[in-house]
Amino acid sequence: MPMIARWVRDAIKSAGISGAELARRMNQRGFSVDRAAINKMMLEHATTKTKPRKVTAAELIAISEITNYPLPLEQQIGDRIKFAREAAGLTQEQLAAAIGSEGQQSSISEIERGRVQRPQKLYEIALATNTSMEWLLGDPNHSRQLRPLPGHRSLIQSFDPDTPDEQDGEFHPDTHGGVSTDRIYKPDVPGASPVIDTRAGAGPGSIGLPAIAPSGGVIYSEDAVIGEILLPGYLQQEISRAPAGRMHWVRVRGDSMEPTLQGGDHVAVDTTDTALGQGGMFVARNGDGEIIVKRLYRIPKSDPPQIEVRSDNATLEPPRVVDADWLTVIGRVVAKIGRIG
Template sequence: MTKRKIDKARGERIRHVRSEILKIGSQEQFAKLLSQYGTPVTRGAVGNWETGKEVGIENLSRICKVAQVNLDWLAYNRGQPKGLAIASFDPDSPDDDPFEAGYTREHWQGSQEGAIPEIDGKLGAGQGQVGEVINLPVGKNAISGHAVKAEWILPIEYLRNEAKASPAKTIVMEVVGDSMSPTYQPGDRVLVDLSQDTMTSDTVYAISDGESEPQIKRLQRVPFSSPTEVIIISDNENLQDFTVELNRLQILGRICGVIARR
């Protein structure tokens, strides 16, 4: 009989999730919590995992979903515990990718109240960048998401009342290129509210055509057009505007604010 490998370091990470992140004192309570999200888990199983014995990827992903931690960190000690923010902006990914709810923006938790994640992806005021997309195995499938490269601490009242943004669904992205100058300069960071993914007014949005990297552009609806058309506007007066049908665009979110050096 082949002896199964013991991974004590992984066991310590599972113990850390239970006792330090979730603040659960007993293995039995942890087992009961995990059992609410799938097949029943016993206290004995949790005890085995915490000593480094084998644990399946399905149970690892369940722990990550409950504790809102990075699966790559828990399983393989790669990256940070709170490493993922949102589903990937990768234009080449299929529309039916099986994203897990535990990896969406609203489930990400920062180091303190008011923390907004800056993801490893850039909005093009010209040519955007998808950034590093991390692929993680979950059972027979895989999920992908962006690494969080920084946290920005912003007052909740400002986000809700002034920026008119959802604190739980807002991210920070860097601007590259000068097509939106002088309003948005290269190196500026913008607040993107992912919950505002439809065009409700003529303003600035993060957009994608489904084939290229995400862009930051001003959208203006064409009156009386059918099907509805929008003018895609670059604030840089040296660049030409163009018109497309609205249904050809993917609106990722509304630009709600800018963090800039002026």
């Protein structure tokens, strides 16, 4: 933490800008930070009133690009793999699955802790995190370059890998024809989150628009973005540590999640949090192409892996068990907006 705090301070000083100006430019990129958050990023040690703020890998990359200051070069390969994984918005479990080691997230943890000096499948890790083997190995002549994930062009017909936005890891509905759940959304209103018309089913209903990306995320057509929601920075941070561009708002339809959710409510979905862990409420795409909001729980030791799908209104829709590959988790539900009464 102290090293990162010093790096943030040096980056701002090198660029000759203020913390408030850095916050403004980060908000333009879809992050939700204010001057106070930047000050906490530069805090090396906790005080009686303030604690240092953890800086995510995505935020570090944004600060580096804004200030034109080189990223801190981690000496250990495990540190660099963790950095690349977090910047790609992947959990250890998701990275393990992406490299063909599903269910072995403990091996990723061992690598990141520095207990494996020569990790296997380094090429697959580089591919999954959109970086290069040379960068992961610590070659200073190779910067971390975001590359288009294989197959994106077939999923979004108007996607052009040579456009500037792709190099920033962003999708804009006007330029790329779609919005991805595993990349930062570029808003029209700086710092806003997209409102997606997924027709999220808290009851019967379907939509054929979303396609599954090779990275495991979901891509919506540009027509699915029906608006944007801008929250004050402090409220955004209370809801989720994810940048605003990785939080999507979707509308709930149906009554199977009553009384927790009513039809017409809008739920905030943290697309950086797709690991079921101990379970909870998630938005997911099922095998029929429906976008649903349900409580999901992984069945321990199931082979093949299975997930229990629960509705809060159990009298209307009893729990059921499905194969894990029948669901694509879009993100965890972290907040809602709805009518009172």
